[in-house]
Amino acid sequence: MIDLHCHILPDLDDGAEDWAESIEMARIAAEDGISGVVCTPHQSPDFPGNLRNIVLASVEELRTKLSEAEIRLELYPGCELAIDRNLSEKIESGESLTINDNRKTALVEMPADVIPPDLSGFFRTLQAKGINIVLAHPERNYLLLKDPTELLKWIQAGIMVQITGGSLNGYYGEEILDFSLELLRHRMVHFVASDSHSRDMRRPVLSNARAITEEIIGPGEAHKIFHEYPISVLQGQVPDTPPPIPMEKKTPLIRRFFPFW
Secondary structure, three states, rough: OOEEEEEOOOOOHHHOOOHHHHHHHHHHHHHHHOOOEEOEEEOOOOOOOOOOHHHHHHHHHHHHHHHHHOOOOOEEEEEEEEEOOEEEOOOOOOOOOOOHHOEEEEEEEEOOOOOOOHHHHHHHHHHHOOOOEEEOHHHHHHHHOOOOOHHHHHHHHOOOOEEHHHHHHHHHHHHHHHHHHHHHHHOOOOOOEEOOOOOOOOOOOOOHHHHHHHHOHHHHHHHHHHHHHHHHHHOOOOOOOOOOOOOOOOOOOHHOOOOOO
16 A cells, blocks of 8 residues: 555654654554555645755655664655645745655645635646646545535546545544545545554554445455555556546535425
């Protein structure tokens, strides 16, 4: 399995606190069957210092430490990038880091409580510059959960979706769990990642989420989500994914009985 989203680098954001924790997170991931991790600290107004050169140096140092500890885990550079109208220019200049530093695919963070204005326009701007987008954890956005229409449009326009393993485990509650399962059934999930932040909180494990995914869509399709599609993205390619199946907007219970309400 390849984990496309993990806050394993120490002392850069709200992820691992020190090298000891980073090494322990790597050990947990390897024991769970994860063979590669994309190190994705936040680059956002809260963590503006996580520039490309800083992250690359931290990844290289962790590689050395894992080799010394005899932990077999491939590391790839990346960042979880905040929505920013200047993001394409920052990627082109080398200030912002894409997945595996290929300048082809950006991991973009979806806020939990809002849909930013003209988000579709933001996506189009990046795509016009040749930058593909992996949208991080949209299943945890309350507005999309109630009405996934916009998410469907984005996917149809070429946006790729990464959900969190914890969403399939019930970590975020039953409503997000149900929504995540529906996204899987409707072919609206392209990656499942840990989004791990520590050895304890949202641990860097994916095996349970993979088992759930296999139960919902079968082992073959699950293998694509946990291995084949991530490999394509690491190589700077766009995976060949099936078209999504439209989902219906949720109707409030009271309107089901009183349509005129």
